Each structure stands twice: as structure tokens, then as C-alpha cells.
Amino acid sequence: MLSFILRRLGTMALTMLCLTLVVFFLINLDPNLKKLAISQTEMHTSAEQLEDWLVNHGYRQNFFSRYGQWLGIVPKQPVTDPATGKPTRRFAFCNDPVEPTFSGVLQGDFGCSTKFKTSVASKLFPALGATGILMFWVLVVMVPISLLIGILAGMREGSRTDRTLSVASIASTATPEYVSGVIFTVIFASWLGLLNGSAASASRGITFYNFTLPVMTLAIYGIGYIARMTRASMVEVMTQQYIRTARLKGLSFGSVVVKHALRNALIAPFTVIMLQFPWLLTGVVIVEVMFRYQGFGYTLVEAAGNNDIDLLLGCSLVSVFIVLITQLISDVGYAFLNPRIRVQ
Amino acid sequence: MQLEYIGAFNVVLGVLARFWPVWIALVLVMGASFAYKKRLGLYGQLFDSSVGIVGVGICLFWLFTAIFASTVSPFDPLVQIPIMKDALPGAVEPQSGLVYLFGGDKLARDVFSRMVYGSQIVLIIAPAATGFALMVGITLGLPAGYYGGRIDTVLSFLANLVLAFPVILLFYLLVTPGIMETPIPYAMAGLFFLFPIIFFSVLFWTRYKKRPDRLYILLGLTLIVGGWVYAGLVFDADPFRIIHIDPNQLNIFVAVVFASSPGVFRIVRGLVMDIKTRDYVAAAQTRGESPWYIMLWEILPNARGPLIVDACLRIGYTTILLGTLGYFGLGLAPESPDWGTAIKDASRLLRSFIHPALPPTIALMSFVLGLNLLADSLREQSMKD
Numbered sequence: 001m002l003s004f005i006l007r008r009l010g011t012m013a014l015t016m017l018c019l020t021l022v023v024f025f026l027i028n029l030d031p032n033l034k035k036l037a038i039s040q041t042e043m044h045t046s047a048e049q050l051e052d053w054l055v056n057h058g059y060r061q062n063f064f065s066r067y068g069q070w071l072g073i074v075p076k077q078p079v080t081d082p083a084t085g086k087p088t089r090r091f092a093f094c095n096d097p098v099e100p101t102f103s104g105v106l107q108g109d110f111g112c113s114t115k116f117k118t119s120v121a122s123k124l125f126p127a128l129g130a131t132g133i134l135m136f137w138v139l140v141v142m143v144p145i146s147l148l149i150g151i152l153a154g155m156r157e158g159s160r161t162d163r164t165l166s167v168a169s170i171a172s173t174a175t176p177e178y179v180s181g182v183i184f185t186v187i188f189a190s191w192l193g194l195l196n197g198s199a200a201s202a203s204r205g206i207t208f209y210n211f212t213l214p215v216m217t218l219a220i221y222g223i224g225y226i227a228r229m230t231r232a233s234m235v236e237v238m239t240q241q242y243i244r245t246a247r248l249k250g251l252s253f254g255s256v257v258v259k260h261a262l263r264n265a266l267i268a269p270f271t272v273i274m275l276q277f278p279w280l281l282t283g284v285v286i287v288e289v290m291f292r293y294q295g296f297g298y299t300l301v302e303a304a305g306n307n308d309i310d311l312l313l314g315c316s317l318v319s320v321f322i323v324l325i326t327q328l329i330s331d332v333g334y335a336f337l338n339p340r341i342r343v344q
Numbered sequence: 345m346q347l348e349y350i351g352a353f354n355v356v357l358g359v360l361a362r363f364w365p366v367w368i369a370l371v372l373v374m375g376a377s378f379a380y381k382k383r384l385g386l387y388g389q390l391f392d393s394s395v396g397i398v399g400v401g402i403c404l405f406w407l408f409t410a411i412f413a414s415t416v417s418p419f420d421p422l423v424q425i426p427i428m429k430d431a432l433p434g435a436v437e438p439q440s441g442l443v444y445l446f447g448g449d450k451l452a453r454d455v456f457s458r459m460v461y462g463s464q465i466v467l468i469i470a471p472a473a474t475g476f477a478l479m480v481g482i483t484l485g486l487p488a489g490y491y492g493g494r495i496d497t498v499l500s501f502l503a504n505l506v507l508a509f510p511v512i513l514l515f516y517l518l519v520t521p522g523i524m525e526t527p528i529p530y531a532m533a534g535l536f537f538l539f540p541i542i543f544f545s546v547l548f549w550t551r552y553k554k555r556p557d558r559l560y561i562l563l564g565l566t567l568i569v570g571g572w573v574y575a576g577l578v579f580d581a582d583p584f585r586i587i588h589i590d591p592n593q594l595n596i597f598v599a600v601v602f603a604s605s606p607g608v609f610r611i612v613r614g615l616v617m618d619i620k621t622r623d624y625v626a627a628a629q630t631r632g633e634s635p636w637y638i639m640l641w642e643i644l645p646n647a648r649g650p651l652i653v654d655a656c657l658r659i660g661y662t663t664i665l666l667g668t669l670g671y672f673g674l675g676l677a678p679e680s681p682d683w684g685t686a687i688k689d690a691s692r693l694l695r696s697f698i699h700p701a702l703p704p705t706i707a708l709m710s711f712v713l714g715l716n717l718l719a720d721s722l723r724e725q726s727m728k729d
Contacts, residue, residue, distance in 0.1 A: 173716060174712040176668070182687060282511050
């Protein structure tokens with residue numbers, strides 16, 4: 001088991017290395033650098049001045065050396081101030097080293113955000129915290145509801161409850177966040193006026209009024225999916241021999257479901273819930289932009305829209321990490337919950 | 345000037361009436377399918393369950409809407425008639441006397457016509473991109489599952505690499521105006537569009553190796569048609585000027601194929617690993633058939649059930665992806681009538697007007713719902729066998 005986890009962690013590190021290299025390559029394409037230079041300098045600058053800006057801020061160093069600097073395996077070089085000729089910080093607003101030091105992601109330095117004029121860490125981690133709160137409430141709503149729907153539907157396959165709930169969960173998987181968000185806003189904010197259509201005030205304090213719509217919107221897409229998986233798993237369990245034995249023994253249907261079926265039927269949904277995180281990540285981006293909630297997704301969109309290189313790299317590192325770690329947890333957890341599965 | 349309005353009941357009637365070619369086509373096709381369902385195989389079996397009928401109905405409805413879009417929609421989706429700015433549903437356009445059935449948006453365009461034309465974009469890109477993703481996924485998934493070993497390790501690693509990208513980040517990196525100045529989208533298009541040609545060439549080669557008369561015709565056809573489409577799509581050099589794709593549409597297309605082919609790859613790989621242990625595969629191996637013959641003519645036909653179901657779900661998912669692209673204003677032109685862009689434009693103004701937001705959302709939802717119902721009933725039917 002331990003060697004399995006270690007091997008998986010090794011693959012994970014390799015995957016993250018490859019992915020950040022790809023991201024690094026794509027955001028450092030020449031048109032993107034030009035866009036960055038244009039947004040960072042005054043309105044009317046000539047092509048030479050743009051080029052100067054890029055050289056002065058170290059964007060014209062060798063690609064691999066820059067990637068190494070970001071990673072922290074090559075010492076970060078300060079840039080030379082063209083006026084004085086002395087080494088100076090790349091950006092005045094964050095603490096880049098003045099003498100060559102190893103200062104990259106491996107050392108915990110995520111670099112500078114050109115859009116927010118601060119260090120990436122001071123922007124990214126509060127945003128992650130905000131998204132964590134959102135995710136927590138989404139899971140609190142999503143998991144019990146979807147498990148309940150799945151169990152009720154899978155308890156008696158083919159019954160009227162089953163068919164109604166199945167169609168409902170198919171309908172919910174057919175509703176992406178930007179659709180359900182709009183529909184919920186129209187119903188609850190515009191028509192009924194019960195809830196706030198914007199979660200911008202939620203960063204100061206979460207209330208039922210401003211936080212329900214984002215949570216609902218995010219949860220609804222996942223509910224259908226998890227419910228269907230739970231149903232499939234429940235249906236399979238209910239056809240097993242031991243369920244029939246328990247019924248023939250004279251136990252009531254309810255007690256069979258609760259005591260015998262549930263425990264076995266909930267193994268598969270665990271994996272599905274863990275694998276739901278990458279989907280939630282995309283959903284979070286849409287929902288945070290739609291409801292103006294200042295979290296991770298909002299930061300990612302701002303970074304991508306403004307070609308904020310270090311911030312976007314930080315965001316991709318975090319999201320890739322979340323995707324891979326949830327995969328690992330789901331695999332390990334599955335083996336843990338289901339004693340018939342043994343990993344080699 | 346005061347606009348005239350027609351009542352809610354007349355709006356509903358008007359909408360139903362505008363769709364007349366769709367209704368006729370729908371009745372014809374559904375009637376014919378229902379009458380001959382015994383002879384139509386898997387497609388016919390769909391008509392045995394109400395879920396299947398609803399799924400087929402919704403999908404065909406949007407298919408015909410896309411085909412007859414110019415007849416159904418009363419206005420041009422891009423034309424702005426200033427007086428109709430933010431008009432409520434049922435407003436009568438004074439000059440032509442036609443009705444803005446679902447009202448006008450903030451740029452004074454007809455919401456109904458835009459919704460109808462939006463179906464064209466979705467119904468062209470989503471199935472085509474899914475088709476290419478299937479080709480890529482199958483061509484790579486077959487050897488990965490069949491041979492296993494190093495080729496499987498490498499291909500699976502690459503697939504997991506792409507799957508580990510959050511989709512939205514992938515799109516922000518791959519679908520930008522900047523990237524179109526670089527050769528990357530064209531290189532990727534060149535790579536992806538090769539797969540169908542490879543697939544069909546190998547398919548015919550393995551089957552008709554011993555029968556040159558058939559082989560040359562089929563291979564020739566594949567190469568000519570494939571090369572023609574390839575030249576048109578990748579190099580925009582179609583000699584007949586029929587096949588043409590805008591650079592930004594090519595960019596979207598490539599990004600969507602790139603995002604969804606690893607999923608197909610995984611499914612195909614899993615299916616192949618399961619099927620290759622069957623007796624008929626062992627029999628073919630004993631007969632001395634070549635590995636690619638076994639993969640393409642023994643394993644693939646037996647994996648078709650789950651693949652068809654997955655293709656249906658995937659078209660729906662691609663529709664959602666296209667909507668996401670539109671919602672973030674990536675790739676598609678800002679005035680494009682596709683549903684995602686329409687939702688983006690309308691959702692910013694929800695506080696003042698809600699009517700431009702509802703038609704595209706309901707359209708997108710119903711189309712994806714139709715595909716999901718179709719997939720669900722296909723799965724149920726194929727499980728019965």
C-alpha cells in the first residue's frame with residue numbers, strides 16, 4: 001500500500017512538472033507577452049518601448065532558465081535598472097530578491113502578480129480560503145441530498161419513485177451552472193426577491209441571503225450525477241444474495257436497506273464524490289464570475305484575462321494539485337473501503 | 345414612438361406557428377420511425393419507452409430547427425432595429441409588422457431568431473467535434489488497451505495529463521486571440537484531423553488486404569475525401585471553396601476535440617482490456633489474424649454499445665463546453681448568436697430585463713436533456729440484449 005501511494009505521488013509530481021511546463025510555454029507565447037507589455041505600460045507606446053519593457057522585466061531571458069527560476073532550481077536573477085546600472089527588483093510592489101537566490105515555487109515563492117500589484121501568495125491564498133468556504137457549503141448541501149435521492153431511487157428498481165427521481169437527476173446533469181444560475185437568479189432574485197443575485201458582499205460576511213444562490217447553483221449539477229451513481233450502486237446491491245437472505249430471514253424492508261444495503265452501496269459514490277472535485281473546480285469558476293464572489297475562480301479568470309503570468313501559473317498549480325490529490329484519495333479510499341480490492 | 349404588443353397567448357401561438365417546418369418534419373420522421381420500428385434495430389427499440397421517445401423527439405426538434413433556421417426565424421439574427429431595444433416579448437416591429445416573439449435584447453436584436461440560429465452553431469460544432477474526438481480516442485485507445493505495456497503507459501500518462509487540466513484553464517490557454525498568431529492551433533488541427541484518415545485507411549486495409557479490387561477503391565476514396573476535407577480545414581486550401589472554417593472556429597474546434605478525446609481514449613481502453621479476454625478474440629488470434637484486424641473488426645464492433653451511449657452523452661457535454669466558451673467570451677465572435685454568448689450577454693443585465701436570458705438557457709438545457717435521455721434509454725435497451 002505504501003509503495004503504491006509513493007509511486008502515485010511520484011507520477012503526480014511528474015504530471016505537475018509537465019503541466020506547469022505546458023502552461024508556462026503557452027502563457028509565454030510572444031503574442032501573450034506583447035499583450036502583457038501593452039497592459040502594463042502607458043497607452044501609446046511604440047513597439048521598441050514594449051520590447052524594452054519586456055527586456056527590463058526579465059521576460060526575454062532564456063525560456064528554460066525562466067522556467068527553472070520560477071520552479072526554484074535556477075537562482076532568480078535580478079534585473080538591471082537601465083538608469084543606474086545596478087541590480088534591482090523586477091517589480092517594485094513585491095519582494096523579489098536583489099541578489100541571485102533560489103526563490104521559486106519549491107522555496108514557497110510564487111512570484112508577482114502584475115494585475116493585482118502584489119505577491120501571488122497574498123492574493124491566491126485568501127481567494128482559496130474563500131472558495132474553500134463555498135466548496136464546504138456545496139458539499140454539505142450536495143452529498144446528503146444526492147445520496148438520499150440515489151438510495152430512494154435505487155431501493156426499488158423500476159418503481160414510480162425510481163423513474164421520477166431518475167429523470168429528475170438526468171435533468172439536473174443536463175443543466176450546466178451558467179444555465180441553472182440564470183434560472184435561479186430569475187426565479188429567486190428577480191421574481192420572488194427572496195435572495196441576492198450577487199455574492200459580492202459574501203466576502204465580508206456570509207448570510208443566507210447572499211450565499212444561497214451560488215451554493216444552490218453549484219450543487220445542482222453534481223447532485224444529479226452523484227445520485228445516478230448511487231442509484232446504480234444501490235440497484236446492484238439490492239439484487240445480491242445476502243439482501244434476499246436478510247429479507248427471507250424476516251427483516252423488514254426498511255431495516256434491510258439501512259443495515260445491509262446502505263453500507264455496501266455507499267462505496268462507489270465515495271469515489272464519485274471525490275472525482276467530482278475537478279468538475280466543481282470548473283463550476284466554481286463559472287459561479288464565482290456569475291455571482292461576483294472573490295474566490296479562486298474569480299482570481300483565475302482575472303489572471304487569464306490579463307495574462308498575469310505568475311498568478312495564472314499559481315492558479316494552475318493549485319487546480320492541478322487538487323485534481324490529482326482527489327484522484328489519489330479516491331483510489332486509496334476505495335481500496336480502504338472495499339476489502340475485496342487490493343492494490344499491488 | 346409607442347410599440348404595439350400582442351398578448352401572451354398570441355406569443356405562444358406565434359412561436360408554435362413559426363416552427364411549422366419543424367413540426368412537419370418531426371411528424372414525418374417520428375411517424376415513419378414508429379411505423380417501422382421493428383426493422384430499425386437499436387434505433388427502433390428506442391420507441392418502446394417513453395423516455396426514449398422524448399429524447400429522440402427533442403434531439404430531432406433541434407436538428408430540424410437548425411436545418412430550417414432561415415425559414416423559422418422571422419429576422420436576421422445580427423440585424424439591429426434600434427426602436428426594438430430591450431423590447432418586451434410580443435412587441436410588433438413597426439416596419440415589417442412581424443413580431444419580436446421573445447422580445448429584443450440590449451442591442452435590439454430579435455431574441456427568438458438568435459435562439460433559432462444559435463442551434464445551427466451548436467449542432468454543427470458539437471457532433472463534429474465529438475466525431476473527431478471519437479476517432480482520436482478510438483485510434484489511440486485500441487492499441488493502448490490491446491498491447492498494454494509501454495505504449496499503454498505513455499498514452500495513458502498523456503491522457504491523464506490532459507484530464508488533469510481543469511477544462512476552463514485549458515480553454516483560457518488554448519482559445520485566445522493571441523494563440524491564433526502562432527502555428528499551434530494549425531499544428532494541433534493538422535494532427536487531430538489526420539486520425540480519421542488513418543482510422544479508415546487501416547480499417548479498410550486490414551479487411552480487404554487480400555482483395556485488391558475493393559481495397560483500392562475504398563482506400564482511394566478515403567484518401568481523396570479525407571485529403572480534400574483535410575486541406576479545406578487545416579490549410580483553408582480547398583480547391584472547390586466548399587469546405588471553409590474561420591480561424592477562430594477552428595481554434596474552438598481543436599480545443600474541444602483536445603479536451604474530450606482523452607475521455608474517449610479511457611473508455612475505449614477499458615472496453616478493449618475487457619473484450620480482449622473473450623473467446624472470439626482468442627479464436628481470431630489462433631487463426632493468425634493481424635493485431636489491427638482483431639482490434640478493428642473483432643473488438644471494436646463488440647464495444648459499440650457503450651461507445652454509442654458515450655457519444656450521445658459526449659455531444660451533450662460538448663454543447664455545455666461550447667456554452668462555457670461562449671459564456672466566457674472565448675473564441676466565438678461577440679455578436680455570434682450561439683447560446684453561450686447570448687446567456688453571457690443577458691446574465692449581465694438580469695436586474696433590469698430577464699426575457700433575453702430565458703430562451704437561450706432553456707434551449708441549451710432542453711437539447712442537452714434530450715441527448716441525456718436518449719443516452720439513458722439507449723443504455724437501457726442495450727442492457728436488455
